[in-house]
Amino acid sequence: MNRQPCACSHCACTVGANALVQDGKTYCCAACAAGHPDGSPCCMKDCSCGEAARPTTDSAASNGVSHELSPP
Ligand SMILES: [Zn+2]
Ligand SMILES: [Zn+2]
Ligand SMILES: [Zn+2]
Numbered sequence: 001m002n003r004q005p006c007a008c009s010h011c012a013c014t015v016g017a018n019a020l021v022q023d024g025k026t027y028c029c030a031a032c033a034a035g036h037p038d039g040s041p042c043c044m045k046d047c048s049c050g051e052a053a054r055p056t057t058d059s060a061a062s063n064g065v066s067h068e069l070s071p072p
Contacts, residue, residue: 001023003015003016003050004019004026006026006027006028006049007027008027008032008049009049010049010052011028012047012050013032013043013044013047013049015027015028015043019039020032020033025068028042029043029044031050034060036057039051046072
């Protein structure tokens, strides 16, 4: 019929009858519509857009080089 791609930038799903429209954009599920704030997974198990949207600041924090703050 009239399939549209999910508006989530990392999602490759197509939205169907249960499309979720938010801000004029069409999402396949509520997790995509919310932008995966907590890395919430997509409704499609094969889709990893939730993990792709998750910020990876944890790996940077574990970089144990001398980055100490030295106050004046
Ligand atoms: Zn997805
Ligand atoms: Zn989606
Ligand atoms: Zn998504």
